[in-house]
Every structure is written in structure tokens, then in C-alpha cells.
Amino acid sequence: MTYEKITARIKELKHLIKLANEAYYVNDSPQITDFEYDELFRELKRLEEKYPEYITEDSPTQKVGDKISEGFSEHKHKYRLYSLDNSNNYEDLRKWYERIKKEYPNEKDIELVVELKIDGLSCALSYEQGILKIGATRGNGIIGENITQNIKAIKGIPQKLTQEIDIEVRGEVYMPITSFEKLNEENIEKGLKEFANPRNAAAGSLRQLDPKITEQRDLHFFAYTLISENKELVKTHYDSLNLLKALGFDINPNFSLETGINEVIKKCEYWKFERFNLNYATDGMVVKINDFSKQNELGFTSRAPKWATAFKFPPEEVWTKLENIELSVGKTGAVTPVAILSPVQLAGTIVKRASLHNFDEIQRLKLNIGNEVLIKKAAEIIPKVIKKKENEDLGVYQTPTCCPECNSTLIKPYGEVALYCPNTKNCPAQIKGRIEYWASKEAMDIDGIGESIVEKLYNKGLIKDFADLYKLTISDFMEIDLIKEKSADNLYNAVQNSKTPSMTKFLTALSIKLIGKETADLIASEYPTLDDIENATVEDLIKIDGIGEKAAKSIIDFFNDENNLLILQKLKEYGVNPKGTAVEKESNIFEGKTFVITGTLSKPRNIFEEQIKKYGGKVSSSVSKKTSYVIAGENPGSKFDKASTLGVIILSEWDYSRLIETGQYSTSSEEN
Ligand SMILES: [Zn+2]
Numbered sequence: 001m002t003y004e005k006i007t008a009r010i011k012e013l014k015h016l017i018k019l020a021n022e023a024y025y026v027n028d029s030p031q032i033t034d035f036e037y038d039e040l041f042r043e044l045k046r047l048e049e050k051y052p053e054y055i056t057e058d059s060p061t062q063k064v065g066d067k068i069s070e071g072f073s074e075h076k077h078k079y080r081l082y083s084l085d086n087s088n089n090y091e092d093l094r095k096w097y098e099r100i101k102k103e104y105p106n107e108k109d110i111e112l113v114v115e116l117k118i119d120g121l122s123c124a125l126s127y128e129q130g131i132l133k134i135g136a137t138r139g140n141g142i143i144g145e146n147i148t149q150n151i152k153a154i155k156g157i158p159q160k161l162t163q164e165i166d167i168e169v170r171g172e173v174y175m176p177i178t179s180f181e182k183l184n185e186e187n188i189e190k191g192l193k194e195f196a197n198p199r200n201a202a203a204g205s206l207r208q209l210d211p212k213i214t215e216q217r218d219l220h221f222f223a224y225t226l227i228s229e230n231k232e233l234v235k236t237h238y239d240s241l242n243l244l245k246a247l248g249f250d251i252n253p254n255f256s257l258e259t260g261i262n263e264v265i266k267k268c269e270y271w272k273f274e275r276f277n278l279n280y281a282t283d284g285m286v287v288k289i290n291d292f293s294k295q296n297e298l299g300f301t302s303r304a305p306k307w308a309t310a311f312k313f314p315p316e317e318v319w320t321k322l323e324n325i326e327l328s329v330g331k332t333g334a335v336t337p338v339a340i341l342s343p344v345q346l347a348g349t350i351v352k353r354a355s356l357h358n359f360d361e362i363q364r365l366k367l368n369i370g371n372e373v374l375i376k377k378a379a380e381i382i383p384k385v386i387k388k389k390e391n392e393d394l395g396v397y398q399t400p401t402c403c404p405e406c407n408s409t410l411i412k413p414y415g416e417v418a419l420y421c422p423n424t425k426n427c428p429a430q431i432k433g434r435i436e437y438w439a440s441k442e443a444m445d446i447d448g449i450g451e452s453i454v455e456k457l458y459n460k461g462l463i464k465d466f467a468d469l470y471k472l473t474i475s476d477f478m479e480i481d482l483i484k485e486k487s488a489d490n491l492y493n494a495v496q497n498s499k500t501p502s503m504t505k506f507l508t509a510l511s512i513k514l515i516g517k518e519t520a521d522l523i524a525s526e527y528p529t530l531d532d533i534e535n536a537t538v539e540d541l542i543k544i545d546g547i548g549e550k551a552a553k554s555i556i557d558f559f560n561d562e563n564n565l566l567i568l569q570k571l572k573e574y575g576v577n578p579k580g581t582a583v584e585k586e587s588n589i590f591e592g593k594t595f596v597i598t599g600t601l602s603k604p605r606n607i608f609e610e611q612i613k614k615y616g617g618k619v620s621s622s623v624s625k626k627t628s629y630v631i632a633g634e635n636p637g638s639k640f641d642k643a644s645t646l647g648v649i650i651l652s653e654w655d656y657s658r659l660i661e662t663g664q665y666s667t668s669s670e671e672n
Pocket residue numbers: 329403404405406407408421422423427428429
């Protein structure tokens with residue numbers, strides 16, 4: 001590169017990073033993905049390392065973060081908040097470790113703590129004599145915003161510690177993914193702007209000038225750093241995390257103490273995929289030297305500690321081409337658009353399809369086949385299309401009017417976004433969908449009967465509905481290509497062995513609109529036999545706590561449909577008999593009482609549920625005025641808040657066991 005080219009590129013990179021910083025830190029509205037940002041940053045760093053003569057003081061590589069917004073008072077941090085150097089490959093991680101090992105030639109391996117990097121907002125909290133004095137955002141690492149009032153609305157931050165000590169605590173404020181999605185739904189309804197991701201939602205919620213708004217948002221906190229002048233308080237990072245917990249903070253439970261870098265890499269590899277099962281966003285792993293005395297010896301560069309580094313997960317967002325829009329017809333007739341993409345690597349897997357939700361979404365995004373689209377993988381397994389490239393106008397995809405499978409004119413029921421094929425009885429896609437669902441794990445759990453087998457059996461005319469599965473012989477199965485006698489035998493047995501399901505599984509498997517597993521369970525606990533359900537009225541059904549009028553009506557409609565009665569009749573003839581779920585009662589101490597369980601208890605939830613039923617009580621999945629008690633374990637969710645608002649009695653596990661012993665409710669004494 002020539003002198004001009006190098007300086008021009010450095011100038012350009014600085015400008016792009018500055019713009020991105022402003023969008024991110026000041027306006028809470030990022031314009032480029034984190035991955036793109038990191039790439040720009042790394043390129044600049046590489047150029048500056050190669051040509052150090054071009055490093056200027058105002059280069060983003062020399063600074064931490066960016067400026068703060070107006071509206072909050074400034075807070076000068078007592079201890080500077082550094083950034084972490086990061087990399088997205090294991091080679092860099094090994095190099096970092098080797099550099100540290102050189103400093104300790106006499107030690108074989110060095111203890112490291114590896115933690116999840118939560119994608120939220122860093123905050124610093126000062127405690128004096130165990131009392132929260134100041135809460136501040138990170139800002140540029142030296143000066144942040146004083147948000148003490150808002151900090152008090154965050155779950156996981158104690159205002160009073162269990163010990164009267166002076167400490168500074170740092171951690172990440174985040175919004176759970178489910179709360180983020182709910183907030184966005186509400187914002188759409190109110191015509192407000194959507195947040196791009198949970199981190200922006202958390203930032204936007206935390207930096208509200210009105211603390212009341214912050215309080216309404218579901219913000220949480222994981223503490224990850226403890227700083228104390230008292231060097232005797234705690235001597236390793238691992239112990240400090242446990243101390244934070246003991247002091248009353250929420251800490252992320254997914255941290256571990258490892259020896260050597262190989263174990264750390266194994267953990268990174270594990271969380272690269274497993275993180276999608278968490279209800280909060282993570283963007284990498286943080287690795288720290290465990291021993292505080294070593295941390296002190298290693299010290300800092302101008303920007304970051306030498307004793308810590310971050311491994312960034314591969315990007316969760318990527319651009320690709322929308323090759324086609326496929327229409328899929330579900331078991332209830334809902335027609336949904338699916339994006340068919342040019343295959344692309346995303347978060348460690350090759351993605352070829354993505355969700356488009358519904359046709360309104362396509363209109364909103366102004367999408368058409370041929371567009372370049374940004375796809376993202378968040379908590380869900382199926383990635384979704386976020387947006388198309390700006391200025392790429394190919395018109396908008398036309399919403400279909402006919403079922404792609406049976407050509408019936410599609411309908412849009414009042415108040416729903418989805419389009420439906422009304423041909424419930426004869427639409428092949430719906431029939432196959434229902435048979436497939438009948439055999440699925442969630443329903444009757446028949447091993448081996450999946451999409452392709454159902455397709456083949458249906459196409460050969462061997463089955464016309466799910467009841468027909470039970471008349472199939474071994475030789476019927478062998479009519480399918482490539483199925484040998486042994487497999488046919490297995491399939492036959494799997495079907496025959498599924499003849500006595502629980503009432504819940506049976507009801508779920510029927511594919512009744514609006515009746516999923518949870519609702520089916522509620523009905524099954526009140527109506528143990530099929531006859532009971534068939535004789536129930538809408539009025540009867542809505543008496544069950546948790547069953548609304550729509551669901552009740554849907555059940556009645558189902559059992560009044562001739563075609564469905566025919567299928568039920570066939571099931572009976574083939575010997576498919578659901579067994580009731582009525583639990584044998586031991587006593588009636590909970591007679592007429594409804595319980596709701598929330599949070600993590602010491603034993604699996606179903607143990608509590610069965611116990612409650614055994615004592616004559618009922619278990620519901622949602623809190624209402626009819627709820628008698630809420631049993632709250634650790635980290636209770638929105639049900640806890642709702643119970644408090646409605647004045648429902650909240651029991652700890654201890655209260656609950658006292659209730660069983662004495663039949664009386666008494667509050668556990670407050671710890672002081
Ligand atoms: Zn159809």
C-alpha cells in the first residue's frame with residue numbers, strides 16, 4: 001500500500017467507527033452489526049500495529065467507549081472501566097495465554113475463570129457500609145451517567161448487602177429475550193419504534209429520565225466484578241463471584257474455574273451452541289486470570305487489562321439472498337411464508353431457510369424474491385429475516401389468495417394475522433400435518449413415524465387420517481420403498497404400543513385449534529374420560545381456570561364436527577383408549593384451592609404438581625384472581641409480579657411445606 005492509501009483507509013475506518021459508536025452509545029440504535037463493527041476495529045488495529053507512525057490520539061483504538069448523552073448527571077468512576085481485548089478465533093486465545101505463561105515460567109498451567117459474556121449494558125455500583133450509594137453506566141470508562149434512581153428498579157441488585165462493607169460491583173444490566181419480545185409487541189401495538197435487540201431495549205429502558213418507566217421494564221442484573229480496597233476480603237476472581245452471590249447479587253451461574261487454555265476452548269465451543277437455549281443474549285465468553293495477585297502483576301495496556309480477554313462468538317447476523325418464498329400449510333390450515341435462502345454460515349450452522357412470520361411482515365419489510373436480506377439467530381432455533389438491503393427495490397411479494405396445496409380461497413379470520421385454508425377436511429397438507437403431529441413427541445410419541453413416512457403412506461392411499469395408522473399391517477409398511485421387514489416390524493409395534501396414551505397426550509394429539517399441551521392438561525385433569533369431554537358445554541369448560549371462551553368453543557366445535565366424530569369412532573374401534581389422568585387423592589386439604597408455581601424450586605415442578613393434586617388442589621399455569629396461592633422459587637418470573645399486584649398469597653417452598661403439615665398459612669419470618 002502507498003502512503004496515501006494507508007492514511008486514507010485509516011481515516012475512513014476512524015470515521016466509520018466514530019459513526020457506529022455514536023449510533024450505539026448515544027442513540028441506542030446501531031446501524032451496523034457487532035460483527036461488522038469488530039471487523040472495522042480489527043482492521044484499524046492491524047494497520048496501526050503495522051504502521052504505528054499513523055496512530056493519533058483521537059483514534060478509537062486509543063479510547064474506551066464514547067461520550068454520554070445529555071439528561072443525566074455525570075459520574076466520575078472511582079476505578080476506570082476498561083474494555084476487553086477480543087478475538088473470534090481460538091488461535092488468538094492461545095496466543096494470549098502463551099504470553100501470560102511466559103511471565104510465569106515455573107508454573108505448568110495457570111488457573112482461569114471462564115464466564116459467559118452477557119450482551120447488555122455494563123454498570124458500576126458503589127456500596128458504602130453495605131448500602132447502595134451510586135449506580136452509574138459505563139460511559140467512556142472514566143465518566144459515566146449517574147442512574148442511581150433507575151438502578152433501584154433492576155432485579156438482582158440488592159440495595160443493602162448482607163455485610164457492611166465498602167465495595168464497587170460491576171455487572172451487566174440485561175433484558176430477558178421473552179421480555180424484549182413482549183416489549184416490542186407492545187410497542188408495535190402502540191405505534192412506537194421497535195428495539196433492534198435485547199441490549200438496545202435494555203439500554204433504552206435503563207436510560208429513561210423517568211425512573212417509573214424503567215420500573216415497568218423487566219430489567220435484570222448479573223454481577224461479575226468485585227473491587228475492594230481490602231485485599232484480604234477475597235483473593236481470587238472465582239471466590240469473588242461466590243462472594244457476590246452471598247452478598248445478595250444475581251450472578252450468572254454458568255462460570256467455571258479451569259486449568260489451562262484447552263479447557264477454556266472446550267467451554268467456548270460448548271456455549272457457542274448451547275447459548276441459544278438461554279433466555280438472555282450472550283455475545284461471547286470472558287476469560288480471566290483467577291489469581292488477583294497475578295492480575296495486579298500483569299496490569300493494563302492503555303485500553304484493556306492484560307489479564308483478561310474475550311472470545312466473541314461467530315456473528316449471529318449475516319446477509320444473504322432471498323432465493324424464494326415457500327408457502328407452508330400447517331395442520332390447522334394456517335398458511336405461512338418461509339424464506340428460502342442462498343445457503344450461508346450463521347452461528348456455526350449452515351442456514352438455508354428462515355422464518356418470515358406472516359404476510360403482513362413481508363409487506364412491512366417490503367420484501368421480494370431476489371432481495372439481499374439480513375438474517376439473525378437469537379434464542380430460537382429457526383433464524384428469521386430482519387430486513388432487506390436499503391435502496392434495493394424489487395417491488396413487494398404478493399400475498400397469495402389461494403391454498404398452494406388444494407387451491408381453496410384463503411380466509412383471514414377476524415382479529416388474526418394468519419391466513420387459513422378453510423378446507424380442513426380435504427386439504428392434503430392439513431391432513432398430513434395432523435397425522436405427523438399425532439405421531440410427534442409432544443403428542444402420541446410414536447417412534448419412527450415422521451414427515452417422510454407419513455407422506456409416503458398418504459400418497460399410496462394407505463392412510464387418510466391419523467386413526468388409519470392403527471389399521472396398518474406390517475406388509476402395509478413394507479409397501480414403502482426401502483423399508484425392510486425389520487423396520488416395518490418396528491414401525492408396526494410403535495403404532496400398536498401407543499394405544500393407551502394419557503388423556504393429556506390424546507387431547508393434544510387431536511390438533512384441536514388453540515388446544516396445546518398445557519390447555520389439554522387442564523381439561524384432562526377435570527374431565528378424565530372422553531365421554532365427559534364430549535358431554536361438556538362451553539359454560540362447563542370455561543369454569544376451568546386457564547380455559548378461555550375461545551378455547552372452550554374450539555373444543556365444542558371439534559366434537560360437533562362429523563368428520564372428527566368419524567375419526568374418534570375409528571380410534572375407538574381400533575382400540576385406542578386414553579386413560580384418565582385423575583390422581584388418586586390422599587386428602588382434601590387443598591380442596592377448592594388453585595396453585596400457580598413460578599421460579600426454580602428444589603425439586604422438579606411436576607413433583608409439586610402431583611402433590612397438590614393428591615391433596616385435592618388444582619394447578620394452573622397463569623395467575624388470576626381465582627388463584628389461591630403462588631409458590632415462588634428462585635428467580636420467579638412475571639407470575640410473581642402479577643400475584644403481588646392481585647394480592648394473591650405468595651408462598652416460599654418452606655411456607656408451602658408448612659401449609660401441608662399444618663393446613664395453615666403463615667408467613668416465614670423476614671431475615672434481618
Ligand atoms: Zn388447502
